[in-house]
Amino acid sequence: MTLRTPVQTRSKLPDVGTTIFTVIGELSARHNAINLSQGAPNFACDPGLVAGVTRAMAAGHNQYAPMTGLQALKTRIADKIATLYGTRYDADREVLVTASASEGLYAAISGLVHPGDEVIYFEPSFDSYAPVVRLQGAKPVAIKLNAPEFTVNWDEVRAAVNPRTRMIIINTPHNPSGQVLSAHDLAELAAITRQTDILILSDEVYEHVVFDGAAHHGMATHPQLAERSVIVSSFGKTYHVTGWRVGYCVAPAELMEEICKVHQFLMFSADTPMQYAFAEQMADPQSWLSLAAFYQRKRDLLQSLLVDSPFRLLPSAGSFFLLADYSDFSEESDSALVQRLIVEYGVATIPLSAFYTDGTDNKLIRLSFAKDEATLRAGAHALCQVKPR
Structure with a gap:
């Protein structure tokens, strides 16, 4: 039986239900569908990483880590960023190891955004940004990227900025479109925020998955933006261990102080054995430098396998994702097509409309490689069998 409460509740997120990822996951499980939907690897991580966790556990590192993270790991993070992007963060005061990148995003928004503030973000977007902003009593302001290139219209951003604008949320490489920001984009963002109190929250969990020899234009590559940015990244994405739920963020000390005030009451500290293992793994720069080529091979393979499919693939400049356009052969909504792909063809994808608050349907679905x-x-074989409707 279902236990019922006599207590009257008032939801803080009354229009938020089960995420599309859960819905698609449950439908896929019922039909044993091939999983091209979830942005999580289905292959093993480096056995040395598992061995590192095992060693840490055996050595007794099973209690709380320091609240901001193991010093050795924070130092590795600071050194990596300085080497790759040219900005040096103080490992003691400006680096925080978090219990997932999602926790880092939440702590940053919660610590720095106040009731009545406005937060600009770009759609299609990762689904947590707007709800977390709303939980602070603030207003999320969605600006749509220009489809199908999914570029930013910076004039729209300028028009949206007002005295209540507290934060702009950036995501590069971008989930779900697979596009990346350019040096020109960073210059535009810097010009808009110059001489303001606007903060940047930069979701860079795919920072090491940028293709075709291009550079990652993250906030730490631009000194002016680094001064006002919180940058969030993910060990789970970098090391194929999304279930371990460890990430990190970096920010100027004054901003990090406020983020840590929230972090200490959310998690206090991230998992200790995993932090020891990541500190060991980061001793080898190839553990992240090899990632772009590794995933580019997967992108290229999936593209080649879908050449004869009815789908038209959009370019992917980074991340784990490709978008596929089906407008040439169907007028179905993207949600209807995704469900048909699962039920009739046994392959799971994600409708792009799920990444818009207003359900914008561009006749695109997201594939994970x-x-x-x-x-x-x-998965590609199944998609090549799809018939028009």
């Missing part, structure tokens, strides 16, 4: 070769081949 963060999968082993067998899964990519099987």
